[in-house]
Amino acid sequence: MTANSRYRSRAPRSDDGEEKDYVGFATLPNQVHRKSVKKGFDFTLMVAGESGLGKSTLVNSLFLTDLHKDRKLLNAEERISQTVEIMKHTVDIEEKGVKLKLTIVDTPGFGDAVNNTECWRAVTDYIDQQFEHYFRDESGLNRKNIQDNRVHCCLYFIPPFGHGLRPVDIEFMKALQDKVNVVPLIAKADCLTPSEIKKLKERLREEIDKYGIKIYQFPDCDSDEDEEFKRQDKELKESTPFAVIGSNTVVEARGQRVRGRLYPWGIVEVENPAHCDFVKLRTILIRTHMHDLKDITSDCHYENYRAQCIQTMTSSPDFPSIQLANIMHGALFKLL
């Protein structure tokens, strides 16, 4: 087939001859959809924050499963000089034929010890390790089954009991801002009244600006979207950081069974937008921006890491030639 003939399509047989100009690449999105469903998706989510802020509960609420069946919580005396660990849970979940390999990276021990200097180092080391792994795989010779274990998003839980960011929060977010998409959340938001939530959010946004912390920014919607969508998008952006509540239990409220927390003075519904921003978080994280998070991780954070890595390698005196060959190989493939 010559180039010309490839583009000249076979018009579907019709009597009225209307589809004469139909080329057919409008079906591309369907093809992409089909292929991606077949391939399946993967997503790595990291949760970080002090013990007792409801991280595991929130993850369970987001993905509607119980990921932490038997976990051991340490006593206070054991946590005095505890170091930060990294724990991974990988699960396969499926919805309407779409498969998702979800990995949740937990950071038990973060901020728990009495001396928390450089407690974020274990976390940054882990993220760098995943980048390095991917870098090696990418520059390898056999690239059929590259596993993408890079961390796509990090949910950072800020306690609602204080007046704003604390030194440990600032240090952690600044250490991670160039390596992963940081999404700060206000944890256990059921201890704040609506006016208190508003004040805290403003405070946090101010402090994030003041200290120059680069958190994940939602991409602006296109100008040709309809007004409703634009309004929703604007509302979403103005309610960051999200104030979330999680729950492991299902309660009866207003005649329905919902995920919520039962108190003597009322029932907090997790999925009620008037009670907390859980729905907004879920929409952003899963329903609309999951792929954007992955894209930014691979286009921005990973590329930065890769460039830095190559620079340090080429500038060091003992530079093995094999590695150079690998890099050139990888670079060539990218160009092609």
Added chain:
Amino acid sequence: MATFLNEVWRTRSYSNQDICPKINASSKQRPRRVRPLSLAGHVGFDSLPDQLVNKSICQGFCFNILCIGETGIGKSTLMDTLFNTNFENFESSHFEPQVKLRAQTYDLQESNVRLRLTVVNTVGFGDQMNKQESYQPVVDYIDRQFESYLQEELKIKRSLHNYHDSRVHACLYFISPSGHSLKSLDLVTMKKLDSKVNIIPVIAKADTISKSELHKFKIKIMSELVSNGVQIYQFPLDDETVAKVNTTMNGHLPFAVVGSTEEVSVGNKMVKARQYPWGVVQVENENHCDFVKLREMLICVNMEDLREQTHTRHYELYRRCKLEEMGFKDTGPESKPVSLQQTYEAKRQEFLVELQKREDEMRQMFVQRVKEKESELKEAERELQSRFEQLKRLHADEKAALEEKKRLLDEDQSSFSKRRAAAQLLQAQSLTANGKKDKDRKK
């Protein structure tokens, strides 16, 4: 707070012991059987407690609370809610480099009872990255108050009845409502404080924990405290009138509290509460939180006991440790009781002897130094003298030499002048002789 009076009426305040110390001392040393006597009529000393109460009311009471907790956990709001007033508070920042304490004193009055309340808050507790030294400023503050009381007690001219007691009577430790267990910082801090102050742990912002979680949380906290040997304040059970309610309350520790100064209308009343989209948390509703229990236990029932415990247990421990450090003991080397006076005298003697010894030493040293210096100077003088002699000799030698030279020169000069005179004479003679010859020739 009017029930405060009943409390005073009931417990023996420590001022009582000061009134009759001699009797106590003698009864300790020589126990003898005191026979009870029955009265034939009404004497009237059953008004003693009333007299005590009247005196106390005139004096006024004082109470000092220390609140320890992370920034923003609700310490100031709880104090406002407890005492139903508005202490001037300002928001602290999270970026204090070290833990500090801020003490404010207020004068409150309820019916005819005056209370001087001091509220001490921690500033910046739990905010630093490295919290290993966070407990130290708190311990130092408590010790400082004990120290100033001890100083006053040991003064020669003292005025204890006028003294403003600043010792911390109760410490409210605010636990963060994580729902799992205590934080490591909580454990470390409480261990350092349990022998110095009455610790009453409270769970702050308890409207974020549901009932079932709260039950598990309380059990976990108490078991952690017990297994680590932390002694928190137990409400006293020795007085029958309050033993029952105290026992029940001891079982509810730590109290889960919610504080609020805002009022919300519930039914047809305005109550202190927090308004949420899903309901209203009423501060004084026992079903919602343990605020009422805390208020009753802390203020209405046990305030006087807290003060007594501070004085008889914590302060005495501090005093004993401090005095032992200084070298005072209660029993001498043969296990004979030694009074403070004797020990003090002995110490004074020791000190004076030491002082004398040092003085002597210094004097000796001074004398020796003087001697040394003297000999040094003498030596220098001798040296100087010898040099002077030497120079003088040199000078004399040179002078002699020069004199010799001069003599020789003079001799030369005189011989030269003689020769010149002779030469001139000769020349003059030869000239005249030549002149004569010429004259002769001419003729």
